[in-house]
Amino acid sequence: MRPDRSVNARGVAGAAYAAALSAALLEPDRETPLLVSGPAGKAAAKRYNVYRNNVTVSLIDALAAAYPAVQRITGVDFFRAMARFHIRETPPTSPLLFEYGRDFPAFIERYEYAQGMPWLADAARIERAWLDAYHAADAPALSVADLASVSPERLADLVFTPHPATRLVRSRYAAVTIFAANREPAPVEDIDASQAEDALITRPEFDVVVRRLAPGEAEFLSVLMAGRPLGGAAAAALGAHPDFDIGMGLTTLIESGACASAQLGESS
Amino acid sequence: MSGDLTASLERESSRLRFPAHAIAGLAGTSFKPQHLQAILAGPKAPGFFEVHAENYMGAGGSPHRALEAIRRDYPLSLHGVCMSIGAPQPLDTAHLARFADLVRRYEPALVSEHLAWSTHERVNFNDLLPLPYTGATLATVCDNIDEVQEAIGRALLLENPSTYVLFRESTMRETEFIRAIARRTGCGLLLDINNVFVSATNHGFSPLEYLSEFPLGLVGEIHLAGHAEQSDDEGGALLIDSHDRPVANAVWSLFEGVVARAGPIPTLIEWDSEIPEWPRLEAEAAAAQKILDHAGTVGRRSHAA
Numbered sequence: 187m188r189p190d191r192s193v194n195a196r197g198v199a200g201a202a203y204a205a206a207l208s209a210a211l212l213e214p215d216r217e218t219p220l221l222v223s224g225p226a227g228k229a230a231a232k233r234y235n236v237y238r239n240n241v242t243v244s245l246i247d248a249l250a251a252a253y254p255a256v257q258r259i260t261g262v263d264f265f266r267a268m269a270r271f272h273i274r275e276t277p278p279t280s281p282l283l284f285e286y287g288r289d290f291p292a293f294i295e296r297y298e299y300a301q302g303m304p305w306l307a308d309a310a311r312i313e314r315a316w317l318d319a320y321h322a323a324d325a326p327a328l329s330v331a332d333l334a335s336v337s338p339e340r341l342a343d344l345v346f347t348p349h350p351a352t353r354l355v356r357s358r359y360a361a362v363t364i365f366a367a368n369r370e371p372a373p374v375e376d377i378d379a380s381q382a383e384d385a386l387i388t389r390p391e392f393d394v395v396v397r398r399l400a401p402g403e404a405e406f407l408s409v410l411m412a413g414r415p416l417g418g419a420a421a422a423a424l425g426a427h428p429d430f431d432i433g434m435g436l437t438t439l440i441e442s443g444a445c446a447s448a449q450l451g452e453s454s
Numbered sequence: 455m456s457g458d459l460t461a462s463l464e465r466e467s468s469r470l471r472f473p474a475h476a477i478a479g480l481a482g483t484s485f486k487p488q489h490l491q492a493i494l495a496g497p498k499a500p501g502f503f504e505v506h507a508e509n510y511m512g513a514g515g516s517p518h519r520a521l522e523a524i525r526r527d528y529p530l531s532l533h534g535v536c537m538s539i540g541a542p543q544p545l546d547t548a549h550l551a552r553f554a555d556l557v558r559r560y561e562p563a564l565v566s567e568h569l570a571w572s573t574h575e576r577v578n579f580n581d582l583l584p585l586p587y588t589g590a591t592l593a594t595v596c597d598n599i600d601e602v603q604e605a606i607g608r609a610l611l612l613e614n615p616s617t618y619v620l621f622r623e624s625t626m627r628e629t630e631f632i633r634a635i636a637r638r639t640g641c642g643l644l645l646d647i648n649n650v651f652v653s654a655t656n657h658g659f660s661p662l663e664y665l666s667e668f669p670l671g672l673v674g675e676i677h678l679a680g681h682a683e684q685s686d687d688e689g690g691a692l693l694i695d696s697h698d699r700p701v702a703n704a705v706w707s708l709f710e711g712v713v714a715r716a717g718p719i720p721t722l723i724e725w726d727s728e729i730p731e732w733p734r735l736e737a738e739a740a741a742a743q744k745i746l747d748h749a750g751t752v753g754r755r756s757h758a759a
Binding site: 200203205223226228230232234241248281283319320 | 537543584589
C-alpha cells in the first residue's frame with residue numbers, strides 16, 4: 187500500500203504541499219506543482235520560478251561567500267555553474283548556512299571541468315578550515331609562560347589540547363600560496379603549483395591566521411593534535427624529515443596559538 | 455562540587471550582563487558586520503538593531519564580539535529565518551535549542567520568526583516558502599509556535615509572508631489565518647508592510663483592506679523594505695521581496711496609515727542585499743523615526759484632549 191503522503195508527522199492531514207513544492211525546487215525541468223496557482227486562474231510557472239531562483243541563487247551566494255579564493259581563481263561564471271551542480275547533488279541539511287559546503291572541496295576534486303586545476307580542491311579545503319576556525323568556540327591560547335614550570339627532562343612527556351579553532355590542511359600542491367594570493371585583491375604573480383605545502387589554520391583571538399608550515403611541522407603538529415606526547419611527535423617529524431627543527435616546531439606551536447593547554451602525560 | 459556544576463557556574467559568571475534598553479517607539483535597521491566600525495565611531499544613534507538569529511549560532515569568534523558590542527549600547531531584535539514553523543513536520547529541536555540559547559544570552563527586546571517553511575525532511579532550502587491556509591495547517595503552525603514559545607519562555611512575534619503563488623486548497627484568508635494563530639497561541643505579530651504590498655500586488659487584493667483586517671493591536675514590530683519588480687506569466691506585475699533597495703513610496707504611505715491608527719510601533723528598515731554604506735541606511739531609519747515621532751505626538755495630544 188502506498189503511504190498516505192497527505193498526512194504529516196504529527197498525523198495531521200493536508201501535508202502534501204511541502205513534498206510537492208520541494209520536489210521541483212532544485213529541478214528546473216520539472217513541471218510547476220499543480221497545487222499552486224496565480225490569482226483568478228492565472229498561471230503559476232513564473233511565480234513558482236521565483237522560489238526556484240531564490241533557493242538556487244541564495245545557496246550559490248552562500249558557497250561564494252565561503253569560497254572567495256576558489257571563485258577568484260575560476261572566475262564567477264565557472265564558479266556559479268560548479269556551485270549549481272553541487273547544490274543539486276548535495277543540498278544543505280542544516281539551517282546554518284556557514285555549515286553548508288563542507289562537501290564542496292571533495293566535489294571540486296571530481297568535478298569534470300576542474301580537472302585541469304588539481305590544486306583547487308586543496309585551496310577550497312583551506313577556505314573551509316578558515317571558516318570553521320572563524321566560528322569556532324572561544325578559548326585562550328597556550329603561552330610560553332604556561333610551560334615555564336615544566337622541567338626540561340619532562341618536556342618530552344607534554345601532551346597538548348588543541349585550541350577549538352585549530353585546523354591542519356596538507357596538500358601535494360602549493361595550496362597555501364594559491365589560497366593566500368587569491369584572498370587578496372592584489373594581482374596574482376606566477377605560482378609554481380607543484381610545490382607541496384601544508385597549512386596551519388589558527389585563531390588565537392578573533393583573527394584567523396593561515397600559516398605555511400616548514401618541512402616536518404605538519405607531522406609534528408598532527409601527532410600532537412592527536413593527543414600524543416611531544417617526544418613521540420618530534421620523533422615522527424624527524425622520521426619524515428631528518429632536518430626537522432624541534433625548536434622551530436615548538437615556536438610555531440606556541441606562536442600560532444594552536445593549543446589551548448598542555449599537561450604532563452605518563453613518563454616515557 | 456561536581457564538575458558539571460562548576461562548569462555551569464563558570465559559564466554563568468563569564469556571561470556578559472547587558473543593560474535593558476527600551477525599544478518602544480523606535481526605528482531601527484538590520485545590523486550588518488561591515489557597518490560595525492561606523493556605528494561605534496559615530497554619535498550614538500537613537501534606534502535599535504535587528505539580526506538574523508542563524509548568523510550568530512556559531513560557537514564563538516568575531517560574530518559574537520560584534521553582537522555583544524551592539525547589544526551593550528542598543529536594544530536588539532532577534533529575527534529567526536529558518537525555524538520552518540510552517541512545515542508539516544516536527545521542528546528541528548537542535549535548532550530550537552540554539553535559538554533559545556541566543557534569547558537567553560542576548561536578552562533581545564523583540565524575538566520574531568516567519569509564517570513560512572524552509573526545511574522539508576532534512577533539506578534546508580534557505581528560503582521562506584509558502585503554505586496553504588487550512589484548518590490542518592493552522593493546527594500544525596499553532597503546535598510549532600507553542601513549542602517555540604515554550605522553549606524561549608516568552609511570546610514570539612510572527613511575521614506575515616510575501617508570497618508569489620496561491621494554493622488551490624486554501625480555505626482561509628491570510629489575515630483570518632494569522633488572527634486564528636494569534637488567538638490560539640498568544641503570540642504577537644510582526645507586520646511586514648512591504649510583504650503586504652508585495653503580496654497584494656502579486657495576488658490582486660487591496661493592501662488597505664488587508665491592513666484593515668490585520669489585528670494591529672497585536673503588532674509588536676513593523677518591517678519596511680525595498681522590493682524589485684518582475685512580471686508573471688500573463689505579463690502582470692510580480693513584485694519580489696528583495697530587501698536590496700530603499701523602501702517604495704507606496705509602502706511608506708501604508709506605513710503612515712498604520713502608525714496613525716496603531717501608534718509608534720518599533721519599526722525596522724530591512725536591507726539584506728546590495729547593502730549601502732551606513733549613513734544611507736541610517737537615513738532610511740531616520741525617515742521612519744520621523745513618522746513614528748509624529749504619530750507619538752499626535753497620540754499624546756489626543757490622549758490629553
